[in-house]
Amino acid sequence: MALDTKLCTFTGRMVIVGFGSIGQGVLPLLLRHLDGLTSDRITIVTAEERGREEAEDYGVAFHNNPLNNDNFFQILKPLLDKGDFLVNLSVDVSSIALVEFCQRVGAHYIDTCIEPWAGGYTDPDLTPSLRSNYALREAALSRRAEFAGGPTALLTHGANPGLVSHFVKQALLNIAADTGLTVEVPTTRDGWGALAATLGVKTIHIAERDTQVSNQPKQVGEFVNTWSIDGFVGEGCQPAELGWGTHEKHFPADGRRHEFGCDAAIYLMRPGASTKVRTWTPLEGPFHGFLITHSEAISIADYFTVRDGDAVRYRPTVHYAYHPCDDAVTSVHELAGKNWASQATQRLMMHEIVGGMDELGVLLMGHEKGAYWYGSRLTIEEARALAPYNNATSLQVTSTVLGGIIWALENPNRGIVEPDEVDFRRVLEIAAPYLGEVVGAYGDWTPLQDRGLLFPEDIDESDPWQFKNFRVV
Amino acid sequence: MALDTKLCTFTGRMVIVGFGSIGQGVLPLLLRHLDGLTSDRITIVTAEERGREEAEDYGVAFHNNPLNNDNFFQILKPLLDKGDFLVNLSVDVSSIALVEFCQRVGAHYIDTCIEPWAGGYTDPDLTPSLRSNYALREAALSRRAEFAGGPTALLTHGANPGLVSHFVKQALLNIAADTGLTVEVPTTRDGWGALAATLGVKTIHIAERDTQVSNQPKQVGEFVNTWSIDGFVGEGCQPAELGWGTHEKHFPADGRRHEFGCDAAIYLMRPGASTKVRTWTPLEGPFHGFLITHSEAISIADYFTVRDGDAVRYRPTVHYAYHPCDDAVTSVHELAGKNWASQATQRLMMHEIVGGMDELGVLLMGHEKGAYWYGSRLTIEEARALAPYNNATSLQVTSTVLGGIIWALENPNRGIVEPDEVDFRRVLEIAAPYLGEVVGAYGDWTPLQDRGLLFPEDIDESDPWQFKNFRVV
Ligand SMILES: NC(=O)c1ccc[n+]([C@@H]2O[C@H](COP(=O)([O-])OP(=O)(O)OC[C@H]3O[C@@H](n4cnc5c(N)ncnc54)[C@H](O)[C@@H]3O)[C@@H](O)[C@H]2O)c1
Ligand SMILES: NC(=O)c1ccc[n+]([C@@H]2O[C@H](COP(=O)([O-])OP(=O)(O)OC[C@H]3O[C@@H](n4cnc5c(N)ncnc54)[C@H](O)[C@@H]3O)[C@@H](O)[C@H]2O)c1
Numbered sequence: 025m026a027l028d029t030k031l032c033t034f035t036g037r038m039v040i041v042g043f044g045s046i047g048q049g050v051l052p053l054l055l056r057h058l059d060g061l062t063s064d065r066i067t068i069v070t071a072e073e074r075g076r077e078e079a080e081d082y083g084v085a086f087h088n089n090p091l092n093n094d095n096f097f098q099i100l101k102p103l104l105d106k107g108d109f110l111v112n113l114s115v116d117v118s119s120i121a122l123v124e125f126c127q128r129v130g131a132h133y134i135d136t137c138i139e140p141w142a143g144g145y146t147d148p149d150l151t152p153s154l155r156s157n158y159a160l161r162e163a164a165l166s167r168r169a170e171f172a173g174g175p176t177a178l179l180t181h182g183a184n185p186g187l188v189s190h191f192v193k194q195a196l197l198n199i200a201a202d203t204g205l206t207v208e209v210p211t212t213r214d215g216w217g218a219l220a221a222t223l224g225v226k227t228i229h230i231a232e233r234d235t236q237v238s239n240q241p242k243q244v245g246e247f248v249n250t251w252s253i254d255g256f257v258g259e260g261c262q263p264a265e266l267g268w269g270t271h272e273k274h275f276p277a278d279g280r281r282h283e284f285g286c287d288a289a290i291y292l293m294r295p296g297a298s299t300k301v302r303t304w305t306p307l308e309g310p311f312h313g314f315l316i317t318h319s320e321a322i323s324i325a326d327y328f329t330v331r332d333g334d335a336v337r338y339r340p341t342v343h344y345a346y347h348p349c350d351d352a353v354t355s356v357h358e359l360a361g362k363n364w365a366s367q368a369t370q371r372l373m374m375h376e377i378v379g380g381m382d383e384l385g386v387l388l389m390g391h392e393k394g395a396y397w398y399g400s401r402l403t404i405e406e407a408r409a410l411a412p413y414n415n416a417t418s419l420q421v422t423s424t425v426l427g428g429i430i431w432a433l434e435n436p437n438r439g440i441v442e443p444d445e446v447d448f449r450r451v452l453e454i455a456a457p458y459l460g461e462v463v464g465a466y467g468d469w470t471p472l473q474d475r476g477l478l479f480p481e482d483i484d485e486s487d488p489w490q491f492k493n494f495r496v497v
Numbered sequence: 498m499a500l501d502t503k504l505c506t507f508t509g510r511m512v513i514v515g516f517g518s519i520g521q522g523v524l525p526l527l528l529r530h531l532d533g534l535t536s537d538r539i540t541i542v543t544a545e546e547r548g549r550e551e552a553e554d555y556g557v558a559f560h561n562n563p564l565n566n567d568n569f570f571q572i573l574k575p576l577l578d579k580g581d582f583l584v585n586l587s588v589d590v591s592s593i594a595l596v597e598f599c600q601r602v603g604a605h606y607i608d609t610c611i612e613p614w615a616g617g618y619t620d621p622d623l624t625p626s627l628r629s630n631y632a633l634r635e636a637a638l639s640r641r642a643e644f645a646g647g648p649t650a651l652l653t654h655g656a657n658p659g660l661v662s663h664f665v666k667q668a669l670l671n672i673a674a675d676t677g678l679t680v681e682v683p684t685t686r687d688g689w690g691a692l693a694a695t696l697g698v699k700t701i702h703i704a705e706r707d708t709q710v711s712n713q714p715k716q717v718g719e720f721v722n723t724w725s726i727d728g729f730v731g732e733g734c735q736p737a738e739l740g741w742g743t744h745e746k747h748f749p750a751d752g753r754r755h756e757f758g759c760d761a762a763i764y765l766m767r768p769g770a771s772t773k774v775r776t777w778t779p780l781e782g783p784f785h786g787f788l789i790t791h792s793e794a795i796s797i798a799d800y801f802t803v804r805d806g807d808a809v810r811y812r813p814t815v816h817y818a819y820h821p822c823d824d825a826v827t828s829v830h831e832l833a834g835k836n837w838a839s840q841a842t843q844r845l846m847m848h849e850i851v852g853g854m855d856e857l858g859v860l861l862m863g864h865e866k867g868a869y870w871y872g873s874r875l876t877i878e879e880a881r882a883l884a885p886y887n888n889a890t891s892l893q894v895t896s897t898v899l900g901g902i903i904w905a906l907e908n909p910n911r912g913i914v915e916p917d918e919v920d921f922r923r924v925l926e927i928a929a930p931y932l933g934e935v936v937g938a939y940g941d942w943t944p945l946q947d948r949g950l951l952f953p954e955d956i957d958e959s960d961p962w963q964f965k966n967f968r969v970v
Contacts, residue, residue: 146951148950148951152951152952155951235717237714237715237716238714239712239713239714240712241710241711241712241823241851241852242710242823243710244708244781261951263952293952293953294952295951295952298969302834308717309835310834310835310836311831311834311835312830312833312834347834350714350715350824350827351823353826353827353830354823354826354827357785357826358784360785360969361775361783361784361785361820362782362783362784362947363783363946363947363948363950364950364951365947378714379714473836474835474836474838475836477621477836477837478619478621478625478628478734478768478837479625479736479766479767479768480766496771496833
């Protein structure tokens with residue numbers, strides 16, 4: 025695909041809610057690839073002045089008008105009608121409220137995270153279970169029946185969640201091919217679950233190492249990141265969550281099951297930003313990542329579950345293992361030191377980045393060949409050459425948002441859908457030109473490597489792929 | 498004291514072993530303040546080319562000639578005789594071997610850390626107990642009787658260990674004054690112990706926040722710090738160690754007592770660089786520091802122990818709570834991710850530092866006024882104005898090395914001594930001009946502040962100053 029290919033025609037109106045790193049990064053891609061989407065058809069509704077200059081450069085209407093539960097209907101109603109598209113790239117705006125709104129007016133919808141209204145991630149009046157992504161996802165999916173056949177509302181379709189669900193499918197096919205298993209590409213959820221089970225995949229990490237650095241040092245009391253600081257802090261303060269696989273023998277002492285819903289995932293009684301796990305990527309090698317909750321940890325585990333009647337026969341453990349950029353690591357360290365009271369200032373690293381890449385992929389473990397990582401390696405230089413207003417992290421997201429919007433327009437009446445239900449090949453095809461090197465690599469790494477050298481450690485030698493072995497205590 | 502005051506006369510020879518950040522930083526101070534110490538009387542013996550240019554600038558002999566157990570006698574013998582001074586600022590050279598050598602030849606000695614020969618900190622053939630600073634200190638102190646009345650050999654007299662022992666004494670006097678307790682300045686160990694016990698000091702942190710930053714981002718695979726990287730990695734891989742106070746009610750599950758020695762301290766079955774504690778400094782406020790083992794955690798706890806016959810009646814808990822510069826925080830994170838296999842490259846931050854300070858002091862807790870921090874706030878700008886070849890971290894060390902050398906020359910026949918046995922006022926007087934602001938400040942902070950907001954936490958509400966409450970799990 026060339027970088028100026030028109031991918032489909034869209035002559036409706038589009039509203040972009042939230043114009044931070046992802047909103048700003050996706051706008052040029054949408055104008056580039058959607059035939060008929062002229063700038064006068066786009067309206068940005070956001071909560072601050074950030075991005076106004078870009079909007080004005082493109083001639084796109086920009087409203088600094090924060091949405092809340094009381095005003096969102098009035099503000100959005102005049103801007104959206106049947107066949108239009110709401111692209112929700114905000115924080116602190118309820119995804120479920122906007123989905124419902126879109127179903128009522130007949131508009132398409134996409135987001136990259138199921139957001140609650142402001143404060144929802146850290147509301148001390150909610151139990152940890154109800155502050156989880158599991159609860160947010162269950163709430164969103166509970167509306168599926170009601171909106172069946174409605175305009176497509178694609179949830180959580182960024183890089184992760186989003187793209188990584190597609191990587192998992194491609195990775196499974198690659199492992200099958202490399203281990204001599206002849207398979208048709210599955211076309212059903214059951215088919216995919218059976219493939220993962222047959223290959224013996226026990227654990228899947230979303231293994232990400234962001235090496236982007238700037239020459240502007242982080243200040244004391246400043247949270248620095250390559251994407252939404254509010255987003256990262258919010259999810260970092262949610263309980264750590266993970267899809268809980270059928271091979272697991274050691275239920276964590278601080279683990280809890282939810283009392284409702286699909287039961288594909290558990291949560292830990294602690295913030296994800298204080299929970300570290302061992303993981304691996306081909307370029308970085310072994311590293312510690314944060315077990316930050318993400319919707320894909322739950323949706324992928326759920327999607328690949330194989331049942332015998334009501335009994336769960338197979339499910340992989342799935343979770344995020346995130347090494348954000350170094351400045352974000354120290355930002356998290358500082359945040360934890362203040363008992364999760366947010367820093368006074370934020371800086372979303374963009375122009376000052378002087379090097380590094382986002383190495384983002386899925387790490388499938390426990391199959392015949394041990395560990396297989398499949399994902400994108402995108403350097404900051406490549407990202408800048410590919411699209412304006414992006415860094416390496418945002419471009420992996422925005423290209424997948426583009427893919428999701430195209431897919432939704434091509435599949436306009438699917439109601440509420442998750443990434444796992446989207447045609448993975450179509451999205452990968454659209455996103456690929458923006459992902460740098462898309463590669464798969466096997467590794468002989470296990471979380472038992474080099475353990476216990478200086479001090480004895482409590483590990484399960486009988487199965488390297490137990491969650492207990494990954495966890496850093 | 499003016500910056501050109503001659504503090505004493507020394508016409509012997511001096512050998513500086515190791516010429517890294519501390520050796521390079523101390524040389525100008527020694528030439529400045531020791532009358533009679535001309536550059537032709539100084540010899541540097543080190544293990545690399547680092548620092549040769551400075552040595553040549555000052556006209557000091559520079560030998561790149563790594564010492565080991567087999568060659569050190571031959572190399573040092575021609576350079577040192579009765580009344581000369583060995584200043585050991587190396588890593589990987591056994592302090593005990595050099596102390597013994599100095600006692601034999603009649604030379605004075607100072608170091609800033611009790612170092613083992615190379616590999617001693619991480620020798621997997623040694624038990625964690627024998628890899629501890631407790632064991633190194635016991636081994637050194639076991640030679641005291643043998644060398645009683647010998648030339649003064651001052652152990653671990655840098656900033657911490659070193660200066661902080663003097664800060665503790667000044668802090669106790671300040672708290673006494675501020676709480677209306679009329680006291681004579683104690684002149685004996687018993688007297689100091691009684692004062693600490695009377696004031697009700699339960700826990701003492703060496704609470705340090707290094708905010709120095711550079712505009713040269715840390716590279717992947719590079720360990721960056723403001724002082725010895727080998728030194729920090731070595732001690733970071735040793736077991737976490739802490740003086741164990743008599744008020745403690747919860748012995749850590751991973752805690753162990755040594756089977757020998759003074760019993761003032763315990764160790765944890767894990768590297769200090771993976772062990773975090775809550776602490777506080779006046780400028781930074783609350784933060785997480787690493788519980789890195791340090792000799793002062795043991796010596797201060799030991800020094801302030803009050804006994805009834807053989808029974809220990811009072812002892813404070815004492816440990817380090819270290820927030821190194823941000824780049825070192827990410828370096829430690831990376832190191833842990835590689836299961837403590839050292840990074841391929843190192844960078845000791847010096848000229849590229851663009852801002853920040855070292856806020857280094859002692860935090861005395863549990864007394865009538867809660868928490869009292871007393872220490873030095875030295876900015877990089879101040880450090881540069883005060884002395885060449887220093888940053889804020891090194892100058893706190895080198896000025897105390899200077900103070901220790903002066904004190905040793907003024908008290909030449911004390912055999913093996915620890916900082917706690919040195920005249921604290923003399924050293925503070927000498928170091929003060931180099932320490933920036935030296936301040937005391939009370940805080941209403943406790944480690945129970947803002948706890949348990951998002952998740953329940955296992956804390957002891959009955960006594961905020963329990964180690965259990967400080968520890969980050
Ligand atoms: N799935 C993924 O891979 C992925 C990656 C990055 C970000 N995200 C998600 O995308 C969203 C946006 O991320 P970002 O990096 O652009 O965030 P950002 O913090 O840079 O921007 C957030 C935007 O939301 C706006 N906003 C805040 N409150 C609002 C309100 N009440 N009404 C309207 N707008 C409001 C802000 O003004 C800002 O423009 C977040 O939910 C984030 O979690 C997902
Ligand atoms: N007490 C304190 O406050 C404090 C503070 C900083 C450093 N220190 C200690 O001071 C010492 C030096 O610290 P630094 O920051 O200067 O370290 P550094 O790593 O910058 O320098 C160490 C020096 O030791 C030399 N060396 C290594 N092996 C040697 C050998 N076999 N023979 C001779 N020389 C050898 C190196 O070449 C180098 O010059 C370390 O022990 C460190 O732990 C103590």
